[in-house]
Amino acid sequence: MSVAETSLTEARPRPGPSVGWGQLGSLPLWARLVILTAAGLISLIGSTVFLSSALHQTADRTTKMQELFNVVGTAGEAHVTFGELRYWLTDLSVSQLMLSERNAVAARARLSTQLDLLVSYDAETVAAIRAEIEAYFSKAMDAADAYTDGNRVIGNTLLGNARSHSARVDAALNALVQRVSVVATNERQLVVERADDAATTALYIVITLSLLGTGLTVMVLRSIVQPLQRLNEAITSLMQGQYDIEIPAEKGHEFGAMAETLRRFQENALERRRLETESELQKRRLIQAEKMASLGQLTAGIAHEIKNPLNFVNNFAKLSDELLDELVEILQAPIASLDDSARADAEDLLQTIHTNLGKINEHGKRADSIVKNMLLHSREGPSESRTANLNDIAAEALNLAYHGARAEHPGFNIEMVKSLAPEVGEIECFPHDLMRVFLNLISNGMYAANKQAAQSGEDFSPIISLASRVDGDKVEIEVRDNGPGIDPEVRDKIFLPFFTTKPAGEGTGLGLSLSFDIIVKQHGGELTVDSQPGEYTAFRVILPRTLATNGENIQ
Amino acid sequence: MHNQFRVEVGFIRNKASISSGVNTLGMLIIAAALGLGSAVTQIAAAGEAEFAIGTRLANMLRASRSVISANQPLINNPGVGDKSFTSQKVINDAESNYVKRVGAPLLADDLSARDRRLLDAQRQAMQKVVDAHQDEINRLGVGFKGFIPAIFARLANEEFGVIAGQEARIRVTAPPELVRNRKARPDPWEKNIIETRMQALDWPKGEPFTEDVEFEGRPAFRMLLPEYYRESCLSCHGEPRGEMDITNYPKEGGKIGDLAGAISIVIFK
Numbered sequence: 175m176s177v178a179e180t181s182l183t184e185a186r187p188r189p190g191p192s193v194g195w196g197q198l199g200s201l202p203l204w205a206r207l208v209i210l211t212a213a214g215l216i217s218l219i220g221s222t223v224f225l226s227s228a229l230h231q232t233a234d235r236t237t238k239m240q241e242l243f244n245v246v247g248t249a250g251e252a253h254v255t256f257g258e259l260r261y262w263l264t265d266l267s268v269s270q271l272m273l274s275e276r277n278a279v280a281a282r283a284r285l286s287t288q289l290d291l292l293v294s295y296d297a298e299t300v301a302a303i304r305a306e307i308e309a310y311f312s313k314a315m316d317a318a319d320a321y322t323d324g325n326r327v328i329g330n331t332l333l334g335n336a337r338s339h340s341a342r343v344d345a346a347l348n349a350l351v352q353r354v355s356v357v358a359t360n361e362r363q364l365v366v367e368r369a370d371d372a373a374t375t376a377l378y379i380v381i382t383l384s385l386l387g388t389g390l391t392v393m394v395l396r397s398i399v400q401p402l403q404r405l406n407e408a409i410t411s412l413m414q415g416q417y418d419i420e421i422p423a424e425k426g427h428e429f430g431a432m433a434e435t436l437r438r439f440q441e442n443a444l445e446r447r448r449l450e451t452e453s454e455l456q457k458r459r460l461i462q463a464e465k466m467a468s469l470g471q472l473t474a475g476i477a478h479e480i481k482n483p484l485n486f487v488n489n490f491a492k493l494s495d496e497l498l499d500e501l502v503e504i505l506q507a508p509i510a511s512l513d514d515s516a517r518a519d520a521e522d523l524l525q526t527i528h529t530n531l532g533k534i535n536e537h538g539k540r541a542d543s544i545v546k547n548m549l550l551h552s553r554e555g556p557s558e559s560r561t562a563n564l565n566d567i568a569a570e571a572l573n574l575a576y577h578g579a580r581a582e583h584p585g586f587n588i589e590m591v592k593s594l595a596p597e598v599g600e601i602e603c604f605p606h607d608l609m610r611v612f613l614n615l616i617s618n619g620m621y622a623a624n625k626q627a628a629q630s631g632e633d634f635s636p637i638i639s640l641a642s643r644v645d646g647d648k649v650e651i652e653v654r655d656n657g658p659g660i661d662p663e664v665r666d667k668i669f670l671p672f673f674t675t676k677p678a679g680e681g682t683g684l685g686l687s688l689s690f691d692i693i694v695k696q697h698g699g700e701l702t703v704d705s706q707p708g709e710y711t712a713f714r715v716i717l718p719r720t721l722a723t724n725g726e727n728i729q
Numbered sequence: 730m731h732n733q734f735r736v737e738v739g740f741i742r743n744k745a746s747i748s749s750g751v752n753t754l755g756m757l758i759i760a761a762a763l764g765l766g767s768a769v770t771q772i773a774a775a776g777e778a779e780f781a782i783g784t785r786l787a788n789m790l791r792a793s794r795s796v797i798s799a800n801q802p803l804i805n806n807p808g809v810g811d812k813s814f815t816s817q818k819v820i821n822d823a824e825s826n827y828v829k830r831v832g833a834p835l836l837a838d839d840l841s842a843r844d845r846r847l848l849d850a851q852r853q854a855m856q857k858v859v860d861a862h863q864d865e866i867n868r869l870g871v872g873f874k875g876f877i878p879a880i881f882a883r884l885a886n887e888e889f890g891v892i893a894g895q896e897a898r899i900r901v902t903a904p905p906e907l908v909r910n911r912k913a914r915p916d917p918w919e920k921n922i923i924e925t926r927m928q929a930l931d932w933p934k935g936e937p938f939t940e941d942v943e944f945e946g947r948p949a950f951r952m953l954l955p956e957y958y959r960e961s962c963l964s965c966h967g968e969p970r971g972e973m974d975i976t977n978y979p980k981e982g983g984k985i986g987d988l989a990g991a992i993s994i995v996i997f998k
Contacts, residue, residue, distance in 0.1 A: 272908045273978055322911050 199397045200425040210394045217383040224379060228372035235365045242358035245295045249354060252288040253347040255281050256307070260340050263314035267321050267333055275318070282311055296350065303346045310339035401429040408436055417443040459672055459683060477545040484545065488538035495531040498524065544577065559721055562605040565594040565642055568651050571612035572640055579620055588620055591639035598642045598649045602720045607692045614685040615653040615713045616640070621676075622657025622711060629658075648699075651715045659707035668703065698722045779950035780939060782844045783994040786851055786899055787954050789835055790992060792826035793819060793855050793885065794878035798961055807872045814866050816856035823855070847897050854888035855881075873975050877965075883912065896997055898944075901956075903990035904928060907966075907981055918942060919953060919993050927955045927988055934986075941998075950996040958983045 198206060262278035265271070285307060292300045317332035404422035411419045417440055424433040502524055509520050572590060579586045616638060623636035641652045660668065667673045669690045672683035693701040699717040796819050797804075803812055827835045835848060858881060859866075865874050879901070886899045902908065902915040904923050915923060922938050937954040944951060958966060963983060965974035970982025983989060 266911070270910045270912055271978065272911050272914070275911055318911065 198393060199401070199429075202427040203398065206394045206397060210390060213390050214387060217387060221376070221379050221383060225372075225376055228368075228376070232365060232369050232372060235361065235368060239358060239361040239365050242354060242361050245292060246351060246354045246358050248288050248291045249347060249351045252285055252292065253344075253351060255285040255288060256340075256343055256347060259285055259307075259311070260344075263311065263318070263336070264333075266318045267314070267329060270318070270322055278311075278314075282307070292350070295354070299346065299350055303343055303350075306339050306343045306346065310336050310343060313339060397426075401426075401433075405429065405432050405436065408433075412436065412440060412443070417447060456672060474549055477549045481542070481545050481549075484538060484541055488535060488542060491531050491534040491538060495528065495535070498528055498531065558606075559602060559604050561600045561602050562608075563600050564598050564603070564608070564649055564651065564717070565596070567605055567608050568612050568640055568642065569594065571609055572616055572638075574609075575613055575616040575620060578617070579624075583624075586620075586624065588623060588636045588638055591637060593639065593641040595641075595643045597644050598651075601649060601717060603717065604692070604696060607696060611689040611692050611715065612651070612653070614689050615715070618685065619653055619655030619657065619711065619713075623655040624657075626657045645716070648716050648718055650717075652712055653715075654710055654712040656710050659709055659711050660703065660705040661707060665703065665705070669701075693717070776939070776941070776950065778841065778844075779996040779998075780952065782841075782847055782897075783939075783950070783952040783996060784937075784954075785835065785844070786847060786897070786994055787952075787992045788831055789823065789827055789848065789851055790882055790885070790899060790901075792830055793823035794882050795826050796822040797876070797878040797881045801877070804866055804876055805873050807870050810869045811867050814859070815863075816859035819859045820852050820856060843896065847893055850893035851885070851889050851899070854892055855885045857888050858884040875976060877976075879909075883910065887912075898993075898995040900993050901990055902993050904988065907983075907990065909978060913990075915991075915993075918951065919991065922953050923988075923991060927953070927991065944995050944997070948998045950998060952994040952996070954992040954994070955988055956990045956992060958985055958987050958989045960985060962989060 198209075201209070259278055259281035262274045262281055266274040266278060286304070289300050289304055289307075313332050313336035317329045317336055320326075320329035320332055401422065401424045405424065408419060408421050419440075421433055421437045421440055424430050505520070505524075509517050512520065569592065572592070576588070576590065579588075619638045620636070623638055627634050627636040637656050639652075639654045641654070643650050664673075664675070669686050671687040673687075674683035690701050693699045693715055697717050698721065699715065702714045702716075703711065704714070705711040799822075800814060803809070803814060806812070824835050836845070840848070862876055866876060868874065882901055886901065889897075889899050900913070902913050902919050902923075905915060905920060908914050918940075922940075926932055926938055932955075934957070935955060937952055939950065939952045942949060942951050963985065965976070965978070966981045966983045966989065968980065968982050968984070971979045974980050
């Protein structure tokens with residue numbers, strides 16, 4: 175998998191930080207500010223309404239209390255006025271002065287006015303007091319008249335009668351003052367308590383609203399500042415070329431739009447980078463392919479040059495062996511005549527030469543085989559279809575791949591298992607192209623098994639196995655390795671051109687793609703893969719025994 | 730009633746004007762002020778006798794009050810014990826004053842028996858009052874003693890009522906707003922005359938009012954003689970109004986010549 179793809183996959187937006195006030199964060203900025211302002215105004219209005227209501231209540235109660243104290247005051251004044259009335263009436267009896275009488279009359283009038291003010295509070299008591307006052311006044315005036323007329327005894331009697339009335343008035347006014355005083359004092363206590371309560375409540379309200387207001391302000395500020403900070407960090411990173419960062423998933427109109435813009439910018443940047451990377455890879459692969467092509471040509475040239483001298487070596491070795499046989503026949507008698515020691519040496523020498531010539535021939539053939547394969551593999555130009563033994567092609571490919579690998583990596587070793595069914599026999603095919611396919615599959619398998627061996631240590635022995643069988647009118651060749659297997663995520667991509675999991679420079683990404691084309695399009699067969707990650711990978715090549723008539727056209 | 734009043738008043742005035750030619754100028758002025766002349770007493774006619782004795786009683790009352798007034802410094806001297814301010818002295822001085830005021834002695838030879846009785850009763854009452862107050866008058870260490878002309882006059886009048894109440898009454902009254910002692914309150918007749926006549930702007934200064942009316946169920950001659958503030962009155966009744974006088978009574982705010990009160994006399998028929 176490419177770096178770009180990985181980044182894109184991981185760069186999916188994660189859910190943004192939601193801290194309970196997510197609802198707030200999803201609102202437009204103006205709405206948040208409106209909420210803040212509205213909360214402030216509501217708090218202000220609410221607390222003002224409460225305070226004014228409390229003030230009103232206190233004011234009402236204060237008024238009531240004031241009225242009660244007014245009643246107390248008026249009752250007290252009435253009491254004092256009554257004292258004056260009593261004084262002047264008493265004085266009148268003694269002094270007979272009109273001043274006293276006038277003062278008494280005036281006092282009575284004032285007293286009446288004062289009592290008028292008390293009627294609304296307690297009409298019944300006031301009426302009773304009035305009656306007593308009138309009785310007292312009447313009696314006292316009668317007494318004064320009696321004194322004026324010189325009737326002292328009658329005057330005394332009448333004054334005595336008057337005194338009983340005045341005592342009742344005195345007591346009643348006293349009681350009224352006391353009674354209203356108690357009520358007024360209680361009312362005042364109540365007013366003070368209510369005012370205290372209101373003040374305490376107001377204090378709590380102020381504290382609560384302050385805390386709530388502070389909290390809301392902090393929340394709104396956070397809902398603005400934090401996304402801005404995150405976006406700012408993201409922007410800074412993007413500006414520094416760090417595209418594979420996480421774009422904060424902001425909600426809300428403004429920040430959401432900003433985040434979305436950043437995300438698109440990031441996607442574009444990542445896509446561009448991926449394309450750049452891919453383009454670079456492709457360039458390198460093309461160069462590699464070009465190298466390989468020229469190497470193939472070189473190889474073909476070298477093989478061709480070596481093939482003729484090698485033919486000489488092989489032919490002369492074979493000829494020399496035949497000549498040696500003839501020489502042994504000729505020398506049979508002379509040798510027999512030699513003494514034992516010399517005869518033994520001669521026979522030993524001849525045998526050694528025979529053996530050496532056999533070895534020359536054997537290794538020459540082997541070299542010839544290698545050269546043939548090299549020629550076969552590097553040959554360019556259109557292929558030709560013919561009948562060929564599929565098992566042989568596969569075995570040759572295995573052999574070639576093994577030697578190729580060993581040539582590249584001196585310490586390379588692998589257990590090779592062949593299970594080839596003879597009844598597969600010959601099929602109609604493009605042998606040269608099939609050889610390419612098998613070389614690819616086998617090379618990949620050896621690479622994978624060897625990679626697993628390098629990772630697992632000495633307990634692991636890499637195995638590559640080759641098996642063939644007949645399946646109806648088709649034949650099947652399986653190439654299996656015990657390497658790390660294929661990641662299921664990439665299984666669909668392995669036949670795509672330029673797809674490779676090998677490090678850059680080690681694979682072109684063309685092998686399987688080319689093989690797929692050769693098997694499916696050129697031969698009308700099937701190429702399937704079965705793999706268990708960590709266990710094995712098995713490629714199956716299924717081919718018809720005969721090519722379709724348009725087989726050439728496919729290529 | 731009204732016509733009768735007019736006739737009587739006219740008569741009196743005529744009498745006064747007749748006498749003006751006979752007497753000296755000073756006597757004439759006094760007589761005019763008091764509303765009578767010495768010649769009045771000499772006319773014996775129906776109503777005239779009552780008018781004459783009424784006037785005499787009133788003048789004697791005024792004369793005696795003057796004595797009390799003139800002797801206030803003595804009476805109120807806390808440093809003097811026995812002041813020899815005896816009842817006889819008061820009577821003598823009062824009679825002397827009377828002569829000065831009226832120009833004739835109190836007791837004339839031609840007085841009727843009733844008039845003589847009444848004048849005796851008046852003097853007797855005055856003496857009795859002064860005698861009864863000797864302890865107060867002679868008390869050492871006390872300044873103002875309250876034995877003032879008005880008190881003296883009221884007590885003397887009350888005493889007169891005790892002695893001669895069946896034949897006559899004397900009292901001093903005043904417009905209701907000026908009355909200090911409720912015993913001096915005007916009765917309805919007095920109140921009416923004061924308010925409708927004497928307080929009227931066109932009432933001749935000093936003019937008495939007389940009328941035959943029923944009093945306490947008996948036919949009677951009633952007489953009302955207006956009294957005006959003089960300088961000596963104003964220390965207690967003058968200005969400023971409301972300020973306390975020596976008796977701790979608020980002053981009435983009166984001015985010289987203002988109607989101060991009236992001497993009311995009843996002569997039963």
